[in-house]
Amino acid sequence: MEAIQLNQYEDISPVIDKPIISYQKVSKSFGDLKVLREIDLDIAPGEIVAVIGSSGSGKTTLARMLMTLEQPTSGVIMVDGEPLWHKSVNGKLVPADEKHIRRVRSKIGMVFQQFNLFPHMTILRNVTEAPIHVLGISRAEAEERAVAMLNKVGLGNKLDVYPAQLSGGQQQRVAIARALVMRPKVMLCDEVTSALDPELVGEVLEVLKEIAAEGETTMLLITHEMAFAGDVADRIIFIDKGRIVEQGPPNVILSNPRNPRTREFLSRFRQQWASKS
Amino acid sequence: MIPINPPFDLLPALLPGVGITLQLTIFSSLLAFMLAFIVGFGRLSKYKSIQVVSTIYVEFFRGTSLLVQLFWAYFVLPHFGLELTAMQAGVIVLGLNYGAYASEVVRSSILAVPKSQTEAGIALNMTSTQIMYRVILPQAFLTMLPPFGNLLIELLKGTALVSLITLSDLMFMGAQLRITTLRTTEVFCLVLIIYFIIAYPLILGVRGLESKFSKGRA
Ligand SMILES: Nc1ncnc2c1ncn2[C@@H]1O[C@H](COP(=O)(O)OP(=O)(O)OP(=O)(O)O)[C@@H](O)[C@H]1O
Ligand SMILES: [Mg+2]
Numbered sequence: 101m102e103a104i105q106l107n108q109y110e111d112i113s114p115v116i117d118k119p120i121i122s123y124q125k126v127s128k129s130f131g132d133l134k135v136l137r138e139i140d141l142d143i144a145p146g147e148i149v150a151v152i153g154s155s156g157s158g159k160t161t162l163a164r165m166l167m168t169l170e171q172p173t174s175g176v177i178m179v180d181g182e183p184l185w186h187k188s189v190n191g192k193l194v195p196a197d198e199k200h201i202r203r204v205r206s207k208i209g210m211v212f213q214q215f216n217l218f219p220h221m222t223i224l225r226n227v228t229e230a231p232i233h234v235l236g237i238s239r240a241e242a243e244e245r246a247v248a249m250l251n252k253v254g255l256g257n258k259l260d261v262y263p264a265q266l267s268g269g270q271q272q273r274v275a276i277a278r279a280l281v282m283r284p285k286v287m288l289c290d291e292v293t294s295a296l297d298p299e300l301v302g303e304v305l306e307v308l309k310e311i312a313a314e315g316e317t318t319m320l321l322i323t324h325e326m327a328f329a330g331d332v333a334d335r336i337i338f339i340d341k342g343r344i345v346e347q348g349p350p351n352v353i354l355s356n357p358r359n360p361r362t363r364e365f366l367s368r369f370r371q372q373w374a375s376k377s
Numbered sequence: 378m379i380p381i382n383p384p385f386d387l388l389p390a391l392l393p394g395v396g397i398t399l400q401l402t403i404f405s406s407l408l409a410f411m412l413a414f415i416v417g418f419g420r421l422s423k424y425k426s427i428q429v430v431s432t433i434y435v436e437f438f439r440g441t442s443l444l445v446q447l448f449w450a451y452f453v454l455p456h457f458g459l460e461l462t463a464m465q466a467g468v469i470v471l472g473l474n475y476g477a478y479a480s481e482v483v484r485s486s487i488l489a490v491p492k493s494q495t496e497a498g499i500a501l502n503m504t505s506t507q508i509m510y511r512v513i514l515p516q517a518f519l520t521m522l523p524p525f526g527n528l529l530i531e532l533l534k535g536t537a538l539v540s541l542i543t544l545s546d547l548m549f550m551g552a553q554l555r556i557t558t559l560r561t562t563e564v565f566c567l568v569l570i571i572y573f574i575i576a577y578p579l580i581l582g583v584r585g586l587e588s589k590f591s592k593g594r595a
Contacts, residue, residue: 169496198505206502216497219594220515229511230501262593282501 114335116142119178120207120285120318121166126175128161128342135161137342138175143320145285148312150329150350151322153339154365159322162339163288166320167210168201179204180285206234209284213291215271217263217278223250224259227278235282242281249277253307269300273307280311286318287311293325301325308332326366330354338362384563387554391564394550395571401467401536401546402575406529408472409479416476417483431480438477444538446470451542467539475532479525486520487513519590526583530576547571 119142128136136158143149151159164170166177168184176193177184184204186193196204218226227246231237237245250256253273255266263271272292279287289308293301305328312319312332323329329336329350336353338346338361346359357363419431438446450466461469490513498508540549551568555561 167496167500169499202502202504205499208500210500212493212497212500214493216493216500218494218497218512220519220590220592222593230503233507233511234502264594279500 114142116144118145118181119143120145120147120180121320122178123162124176124178126165126172126177128158128165128170129173135342136165139342139344141337141344143286143318146315146318148319148321148332148334150333150336151320151339152324152326152329152336152365157339158342159339160290163210163290163320163322166286167208167288168205179207206282207285208288209279209282209286210288210290211272211275211279211292213294215263215268215275215295217271217275219263222260222262223255223266223274226263226274227281230278231281245281246277249281250274252310253277254303267300268296269303272296272300272304276304276307276311280317284317286320288320288322290322291324293323326354338365340365384560384567387558387560387564387567390554391547391550391567391571394545394547395575397464397545397549398533398536398547398572399575400464401471401539401544402529402533404468405471405475405536406532408468409475409528409532410525412472412476413479413483416480417487420480420484421487434473435477435480438474439481443470443474443535444541446474447538447542463539463542463544466542467536467544471532471535471539475528475535479528482521482524482528483517486517489520490516515590519587519594522583522587522590526580529579529583533572533576533579 121141121143123139123141126136126139126141127134139162141162151162153159161170165172166179166184172185176186182204183193183196184201185196187196187200188194218229221229224243224246227250228239228242231242231245232239235242247256247259250259253276255270255273255277258266258270258274263274266274272295276292292308293304296304305325308319308321309328309332311317319332321329321333331350333350335347336350337344338353338357338359340359340361346353346357346362353362354366357366416431416434419427420435422428422431447466447470450461450470451463454461454466494512494516495508498512503511536546537548540546540552545553547568551564555564558564
């Protein structure tokens with residue numbers, strides 16, 4: 101993302117001309133609990149953004165609102181120039197209906213911490229179900245796409261098995277393939293390796309790195325893997341208590357953070373980062 | 378007196394009753410099955426009024442006795458101008474009664490599917506209908522099968538009550554035969570065995586469905 105001028109030492113977003121994602125003063129509360137506070141965040145097409153922050157800081161909620169799994173309490177989220185949760189009627193934004201929301205969210209895909217594969221479907225069907233019934237493409241074409249994608253994540257030989265017969269790392273790779281066959285413009289990955297045994301983390305991160313390297317998909321990666329974030333991200337965002345307190349290129353954020361909260365948070369990960377680089 | 382030789386000579390007199398019992402079981406379980414889904418979904422509806430109506434139905438039929446319901450349908454409703462044959466009353470009441478229980482099975486099985494499955498469907502941009510029919514129900518159905526099987530057997534056994542509203546089912550024919558032959562033990566041994574012979578394929582059938590639907594599950 102050389103085109104983007106990242107402001108190195110400030111907690112404000114870089115200026116992005118045509119963001120694919122734009123959070124505009126987005127807040128979210130659960131009852132009295134304010135989880136996100138007036139988040140402003142623009143993401144450029146093709147940008148890889150890693151979100152870090154301590155537990156409970158609101159990272160998951162940030163992604164879930166974009167996947168329409170959680171409704172913002174206030175503010176607007178724009179996807180590719182269109183409001184996600186709202187519809188413009190006579191120049192005013194009103195809550196959108198399911199049809200509008202589905203159309204806009206078709207550009208978003210998500211991979212979950214717990215994989216969430218469909219346990220009653222084979223691997224192939226897990227990956228073809230949505231292309232056939234949501235995108236409306238033929239079974240033959242969907243299977244062709246699915247097999248290509250499963251090959252890419254190294255599971256082309258597991259088409260007819262069920263999720264329960266796979267390791268966690270394999271299941272997560274299927275989940276990535278399942279999201280990717282929908283060809284989303286933006287992929288959300290919420291701690292996709294946190295539920296995995298340590299020896300299975302690498303295989304999943306490799307797949308994500310490959311997708312990131314292709315540069316076609318915008319990615320929002322919530323992760324505790326600092327080394328990985330440093331490797332793939334164009335920008336790292338540090339969230340603390342529902343606010344973006346610092347953001348910038350990985351080398352700046354990871355090795356020379358300005359904000360004391362970022363420093364404190366990162367000190368716990370220093371060793372990991374040092375050992376990798 | 379314990380019968381030494383199987384009392385096959387009693388069979389022909391009981392067989393017409395078997396037909397009635399089977400008819401009742403089949404038709405009322407079909408009705409119950411349909412109601413189970415309609416009402417089960419009704420209780421999960423986003424519309425308050427549908428929820429309330431479904432809940433009242435379930436609580437009413439679970440909270441009152443099957444026998445009293447049968448008597449109402451057959452002996453009381455005619456006073457309100459609704460004449461049902463004994464078979465109609467039997468099928469409807471058994472269907473309504475077991476449908477109420479089965480709707481609870483449907484409801485709780487749907488609720489038991491993890492919310493993360495719905496979220497996976499949303500992330501793939503499925504419609505809520507697609508999520509229900511392609512993701513939730515196939516998983517919930519597996520959970521429903523064992524309790525459905527139990528209810529089906531209960532229903533079969535419950536059909537014996539219809540002899541009290543003048544239907545000549547297996548139980549009624551047995552009782553008649555006992556009076557005419559006085560071979561009480563033999564008659565009721567036979568009745569018992571026949572009920573079991575009807576029930577056993579049902580049990581096997583439900584087990585077969587279970588293994589079919591649990592394919593691939595850990
Ligand atoms: N559905 C909900 N209802 C109530 N509170 C919620 C809900 N979802 C999240 N929260 C609360 O919101 C806060 C932020 O949660 P969130 O999951 O976004 O944090 P996170 O940064 O992803 O944390 P972690 O690193 O542990 O995943 C937490 O205090 C959490 O308990
Ligand atoms: Mg989280």
